[in-house]
Amino acid sequence: MAAGTEIDPSADDAGESVTATVVGGSGFTGGELLRLLAGHPNFEVAEVTSRSKAGKSVGSVHPPLRGADLRFTEPDDLESVDVLFAATPHGVSMGRIDEFFEVADTVVDLSADFRLESEAQYDEWYDGHDAPEYLEKAEYALPEINRENLEGAELIAGGGCNATATILGLYPLFEGGILEGDEQIVVDVKVGSSEGGAGGGAASSHPERSGVVRPYAPTGHRHEAEIEAFLGTSVAFTCHAVDMVRGASATSHVFPDGPVSKGDLWSAYRGCYEDEPFVRMAAGGSGVYRYPEPKAVAGTNHAEVGFELDPSNERVVVFSAIDNMMKGSAGQAVHAANVALGLEEMAGLEFTGLHPVGAP
Numbered sequence: 001m002a003a004g005t006e007i008d009p010s011a012d013d014a015g016e017s018v019t020a021t022v023v024g025g026s027g028f029t030g031g032e033l034l035r036l037l038a039g040h041p042n043f044e045v046a047e048v049t050s051r052s053k054a055g056k057s058v059g060s061v062h063p064p065l066r067g068a069d070l071r072f073t074e075p076d077d078l079e080s081v082d083v084l085f086a087a088t089p090h091g092v093s094m095g096r097i098d099e100f101f102e103v104a105d106t107v108v109d110l111s112a113d114f115r116l117e118s119e120a121q122y123d124e125w126y127d128g129h130d131a132p133e134y135l136e137k138a139e140y141a142l143p144e145i146n147r148e149n150l151e152g153a154e155l156i157a158g159g160g161c162n163a164t165a166t167i168l169g170l171y172p173l174f175e176g177g178i179l180e181g182d183e184q185i186v187v188d189v190k191v192g193s194s195e196g197g198a199g200g201g202a203a204s205s206h207p208e209r210s211g212v213v214r215p216y217a218p219t220g221h222r223h224e225a226e227i228e229a230f231l232g233t234s235v236a237f238t239c240h241a242v243d244m245v246r247g248a249s250a251t252s253h254v255f256p257d258g259p260v261s262k263g264d265l266w267s268a269y270r271g272c273y274e275d276e277p278f279v280r281m282a283a284g285g286s287g288v289y290r291y292p293e294p295k296a297v298a299g300t301n302h303a304e305v306g307f308e309l310d311p312s313n314e315r316v317v318v319f320s321a322i323d324n325m326m327k328g329s330a331g332q333a334v335h336a337a338n339v340a341l342g343l344e345e346m347a348g349l350e351f352t353g354l355h356p357v358g359a360p
Ligand SMILES: NC(=O)c1ccc[n+]([C@@H]2O[C@H](COP(=O)([O-])OP(=O)(O)OC[C@H]3O[C@@H](n4cnc5c(N)ncnc54)[C@H](OP(=O)(O)O)[C@@H]3O)[C@@H](O)[C@H]2O)c1
Pocket: 023, 024, 025, 026, 027, 028, 029, 030, 049, 050, 051, 052, 053, 075, 087, 088, 089, 090, 092, 110, 111, 112, 158, 159, 160, 161, 194, 195, 196, 197, 198, 199, 200, 324, 325, 328, 329
């Protein structure tokens, strides 16, 4: 698709060829999806939609795709493809999901439309749901916690970026028996401005965002619903908008009931992530990058996870960092699609990052 990256499906090593449409391809996550699919050995992008940019080349909106032979089309009349990625605002996919399945076998939705399990949860946390009959069919897009169910899945729900960072940080404490579900958990997430999408709004404009560490949705953030659903316990969750473009960094304070050693923590985290291709541990050690931070994973589908013990307060503090555009959305979507379709899990996602690099 992009100049120099076109895949020849007839080549011996090209493997299975998968056609894809990106609905909402002019936005931030849509652009990242297109960039990833351009470098993917199996995917071939057939169509990319945008109402406001219809007729324009994708490279005119997304600089990494300059030279790509592909133009935005209107989202009304979609072609038949193998996989449809929807990178649209909340509410769009649930309204068009029947139509999406008429043109694609697999739908990967990056919005919040299919993340929760029941209509009642959508009534509580959102403004209800237009197609609740699909909720049971949807699989959460995090292979680290849901790989088996993703295999062969037809409807994949991309996780929220703040929720993804938080869940990846805390999940091993539950799996490893360090937390049981009745302990207090306090989570503070710092996020970059791209989380607000290309439209952004006043809070994401450069003069307003520059230099800020600004609490937003200090209580009742919608991602709390996902976190609680997957961890099976309540969390006290707050977000800060900070002065970076990419990244989500979650700091979770947990207070286990019994004594915990560093060895217990290492075995819990290694037990979950030792074989995971996209999770790196960073828990102390030496050098500048001793704990997870978004800068270290910018542009990659990797999550970094780490922890520290605070015996005097009987606290474990957990750190997790992702790139919200990648592991928090587009990268996670491609990873989940790879698993669902039985492709190489890391296909199209091998990039491990840059160092040194400026603020992401
Ligand atoms: N940004 C993040 O860090 C992040 C992380 C995880 C999940 N997500 C979720 O991913 C989705 C996309 O986020 P984003 O940041 O990429 O948003 P964005 O930059 O605002 O892009 C939205 C895209 O959807 C298209 N669109 C808007 N309304 C539409 C409609 N009614 N029908 C068809 N297309 C429509 C837009 O193009 P036109 O208006 O030109 O059609 C644009 O291409 C959102 O649901 C968001 O919550 C975002």
